[in-house]
Amino acid sequence: MTKHGLQTTPMKSLLVLFSHHRHNTEKVANVFAEILDAKIKTPQEINPTELQEYNLIGFGSGIDSGKHYKVLLDFADKLPQVNDKKAFIFSTSGVSNPKYMAKIHTALREKLQTKGYVIVDEFNCHGFNTNSFLKLFGGMNKGRPNAKDLKKAEEIALNLKQKLEHQTEQTDKKVEKTIAETKKSKI
Numbered sequence: 001m002t003k004h005g006l007q008t009t010p011m012k013s014l015l016v017l018f019s020h021h022r023h024n025t026e027k028v029a030n031v032f033a034e035i036l037d038a039k040i041k042t043p044q045e046i047n048p049t050e051l052q053e054y055n056l057i058g059f060g061s062g063i064d065s066g067k068h069y070k071v072l073l074d075f076a077d078k079l080p081q082v083n084d085k086k087a088f089i090f091s092t093s094g095v096s097n098p099k100y101m102a103k104i105h106t107a108l109r110e111k112l113q114t115k116g117y118v119i120v121d122e123f124n125c126h127g128f129n130t131n132s133f134l135k136l137f138g139g140m141n142k143g144r145p146n147a148k149d150l151k152k153a154e155e156i157a158l159n160l161k162q163k164l165e166h167q168t169e170q171t172d173k174k175v176e177k178t179i180a181e182t183k184k185s186k187i
């Protein structure tokens with residue numbers, strides 16, 4: 001509550017997740033959810049208009065054929081237009097490096113940006129992959145994401161939380177200032 005009796009803006013985050021191959025991305029999402037105090041929902045569980053309630057939304061899945069899973073990309077296509085709403089993108093994949101992340105996130109990033117989202121951060125790490133012939137050899141990246149990967153996800157989430165809380169505080173202060181000035185000018 002502010003000194004003018006206004007309710008302070010609560011930070012409300014949501015994670016839209018589709019993780020099905022080995023539930024790798026779900027492990028990352030659980031770390032984000034804990035720190036950001038966010039709910040995790042699958043695209044099938046959400047009505048796209050529901051996203052209006054949130055001021056930060058994370059979109060994540062595994063990677064198939066160099067893109068986020070189709071379910072998530074199709075969901076992004078159905079989103080209503082927003083005005084500068086903050087979002088972040090995450091994924092786990094067989095191959096992981098910064099250049100590859102930039103490339104595999106492009107499809108989802110562009111869809112979200114077209115809808116008016118501002119992408120404030122992106123995260124990718126290795127995920128256990130038993131696709132196709134890989135399972136004959138025990139899979140690739142066994143044990144990933146590991147504790148180190150999840151620690152990095154934690155750092156990203158803490159940083160996002162800090163930034164967002166600071167911005168919300170600044171917005172509340174601006175509103176406070178405007179109210180105080182309006183009151184003064186009426187005296």
Ligand SMILES: Cc1cc2nc3c(=O)[nH]c(=O)nc-3n(C[C@H](O)[C@H](O)[C@H](O)COP(=O)(O)O)c2cc1C
Pocket residue numbers: 018019020021022023024025026061062063064065066067092093094095096126127128129130131132
């Ligand atoms: C059908 C299929 C296609 C995949 N294509 C890619 C790919 O193009 N690039 C890549 O790096 N990993 C690829 N992978 C690996 C997955 O992205 C990786 O295992 C991921 O961690 C799975 O996430 P999930 O367990 O959350 O579903 C593929 C896996 C499957 C099953």
